[in-house]
Amino acid sequence: MSTLMIQGTTSDAGKSTLVTALCRWLRHQDVKVAPFKPQNMALNAAVTVDGGEIGRAQAVQAQAAHLEPHTDMNPVLLKPNTDVGAQVIIHGHAIGCMDAVAYHAYKPTALRAVLASHQRLLASYDTIVVEGAGSPAEINLRAGDIANMGFAEAVDCPVILIADIDKGGVFAHLVGTLALLSESEQARIKGFVINRFRGDIALLQPGLDWLEAHTGKPVLGVLPYLHDLHLEAEDAVNAHQGAKALDALRVVVPVLPRISNHTDFDPLRLHPQVDLQFIGPGQPIPPAHLIILPGSKSVSADLAFLRQYGWDQAITRHLRYGGKLLGICGGLQMLGQRIDDPLGLEGPAGSQAALGLLNFVTTLQAQKRLTRVSGHLQLDQARVGGYEIHAGRSAGPALERPLLYLDSGEADGALSEDGQIAGTYLHGLFESPQASQALLQWAGLAQAQALDYAALRERDIERLAQSVEAHLDTELLRQLCGVPACKN
The missing domain is CATH 3.40.50.880 (Class I glutamine amidotransferase (GATase) domain)
Structure with a gap:
């Protein structure tokens, strides 16, 4: 039994996408894998097989793992209903609305719910792939954190840090995030993944070499920008659409x-x-x-x-x-x-x-x-x-x-x-x-x-798994996931 956590340098760095990709890639390795997100803040939700609600992204990740979505996959869901407050959902069911101060005081209780769900998943699956929230370097949210390093420290799991190069500043994001973590948290980072790269990888290689030398941590790989990739957004509205008929x-x-x-x-x-x-x-x-x-x-x-x-x-x-x-x-x-x-x-x-x-x-x-x-x-x-x-x-x-x-x-x-x-x-x-x-x-x-929307979603989940196999260090991934080395 093992747990691997994916954290990002920013929101929309690719955490949800990488967890989805790893869930399907691990299923191809015949690994019983389940997705997990300790705490999610989103208004896109899905109904689970046990009659609760979780973040929509975790439902898609469950599909990637060939599972029915379950409330244990996202034990804490926050659904904002004002600019300063949210409905708090624990194990799939609303317990009330809280502002930020009240929820901060509630976090120790929420953490117990998170750890209980994680333990139940560990009892049923070989590997748990965990998605963090936002960035672990958000200083104002560090105290009592249950979404990123607070969870990783509680369950003693390794972390991969992912950053989006398409927005620019990828090396600053990675190095800066690492610098803002404590020593024990820095030690949990076992490597980096760079997401959404376009162009000739040879031009990026000097930067990758510098990053590894500067941080002492490996780059597991560079994932390419996948055109026309569709996964349900965790929260932000996606307005992009392709070419349309003139009489649409x-x-x-x-x-x-x-x-x-x-x-x-x-x-x-x-x-x-x-x-x-x-x-x-x-x-x-x-x-x-x-x-x-x-x-x-x-x-x-x-x-x-x-x-x-x-x-x-x-x-x-x-x-x-x-x-x-x-x-x-x-x-x-x-x-x-x-x-x-x-x-x-x-x-x-x-x-x-x-x-x-x-x-x-x-x-x-x-x-x-x-x-x-x-x-x-x-x-x-x-x-x-x-x-x-x-x-x-x-x-x-x-x-x-x-x-x-x-x-x-x-x-x-x-x-x-x-x-x-x-x-x-x-x-x-x-x-x-x-x-x-x-x-x-x-x-x-x-x-x-x-x-056939379901077929489109399934096609893109497979594209993500293929991208992991082609562009990431799969042997290191197997080690971090507790999966036996691939036999040649």
Whole structure:
């Protein structure tokens, strides 16, 4: 049994990607491997096989390891609901909201949850590949750390430090991070990985030689920039999309301050017949065939934000000219008449008028619904699968015309009588090829293609594993992972 931790010099250095790559590479070595992230801060979540929620990145890493995602893979998840506070989720379930000061005091308890999950994984798997958070050199977060070196010291595991050369300053990042660590933490760094390199490696070699001589630590390898690589983002919205058809369906998604599970739109972003635009604050909503209101961690606040920028008026104008409107989860709740918050879960207790486009009311409740589901859309009876993560319960006449029926027999969402407005609590509905095709046809794309999103994700996980095999020191990796040396 062994544990290897991947830490980064910055956010978005490639930690999630490298952990995903190593999980699949180790599976190719017939190693029973599991991913692990002690503490994650993200609004992109996934529902686990044991009925909890974890960061979306860990669910993808579980897929790379050929596993079902489990709450032990991400025992602490922080979901920001204000600029200074977050909902704290332990072992998949919310225990309340805390500001930074309160959470700092809670960290010793959180660490116990982290170590308990790690021990359970160790009992079931040969190797645990751990993803750090942010950077271990963030001085203000060092005290009581459970996400980076605090965890590594607690379980006595080796660490690989990864840095992104594409942004520049890679040697300063690596050397500077190392310099800000304690002696014992520096000793844990067993080598460096440089990520997203473009060009002739020979031109980089003098820098690699200097780095090894200066630090006394090896460079395990340089991973190339992989074009058109897609993995679900841990948190940041990814607006990049490739070439689109001239007659592509125009889809607009307003980016709300607490947008959640925006990975829902990755299949649309990658679809060759869809031109997906994320619209930020101060930007007008352009003409489109379909507007999608996304999920939200703070529906009432995001609804006020939407009104502040006049997007509600733009939606009304869009509908008047025949455009389609879809709400997902929090976006569905915004479509109704009212949002009631009797417990003050999203602020002061009370009610707020919603957009009034469908006749139902949502009541926020303390207990979340966390479940993975499948069923069929009322549109062409297309099969659909996904997951639900929401605290609200909706009721009203509009829901008597559901958008879909679950295999359990439950109805979900709503479809307006004129077929112009739809809503659902289901996340991930565009990942199902049949459902995605049916929804795009409903939105106006007559000859919509079925995109196999799962196959694209699997293809890119394999590309990452191949990159590890081709560009990293696999013998040293085997040693650090406790895997027997490869037999020639």
